[in-house]
Amino acid sequence: MQTTLRARIRDGDSEAFGHLFDAYARSxxxxxxxxxxxxxxxxDIVSLTFLEAWRLRGRVDPEGGSLRPWLLGIATNTARNTRRAARRHAAALARLPRDEDVRDIADEVAGRLDDTELLAAVRLALDTLRRGEREVLALCVWSDLDYATAAETLGIPVGTVKSRLSRARKKLAAAARDREPRRRPGQVKGGRTPAAWPAQEESR
Structure with missing residues (x-):
């Protein structure tokens, strides 16, 4: 029973917390x-999320439904902190003197890791979104939370969730239109395109 699980987690039951991890780690x-x-x-965010959830277990209400929205909220905050730390780290590295004799292969390595064209296109589209728009899109569209639950998870009004989601969808639609292949000179409408997009996205 979900209420019993909540109460056990609140009381620091490690076995119940293990069940929580098994149920929602993938999500x-x-x-x-x-x-x-x-x-x-x-x-890394998954690990940090569940560490933080354990630290905050005493705040869990013994009564209620699924703890998935609570975990997604913690993950959202953890992702924000991770991005801020990464920006600070990058800024610190940029201030260091560079050895001109050492070839910088970072871009080359990143290019090999991100050489799947479809995944790259998705990332480019998502980069057009503000942080808040991406968070709302992730919660409402991909994680299938309703507006009210997403609003509670992010600590913002329901109207803000709706407006951010609307803006996100419009931006993604515009980005998709910009990515549509253009016909080459002389190519007839409906003719065969020179190459097909990759059929599969990387999965884990």
Missing amino acids: VYNHAFRLVGDWSAAE
Whole structure:
């Protein structure tokens, strides 16, 4: 029974917390990836999310339904903190003197990791969104939370959730139109395109 699980987690029952992890780790992982666009970073966010959930277990209301929205809210905050830390780290590295004799292969490595054209296109589209728009999209569309639950998870009004989601959808639609292949000179309408997009997106 869900209420019993909540009460056990609140009381620090490690076995109940293990059940919570087994039930929602994949959901948290998928949500984290949609926010940061990186598999390795998403794994770190999952670990940090459940560590933080354990720390905050005393705040869990013994009565209520699924704890999934609570975990997704923690994951959202963790992703924000992770991005801020990454920006600070990058800024610190940029201030360091560079050895001109050492070839910088970071871009080359990143290019190999992100060489799946479809995944790259999705990331480019998501980059057009503000942080709040991406968070609402991830919760309402990909994680299937209703407006009220998403609003409670993010600590914002329901109207803000709706407006951010509307803006996100419009931006993604515009980005998709911009990515549509253009016909080459002389190519007839309805003719065969020179190459097909990859059929599969990387999955884990």
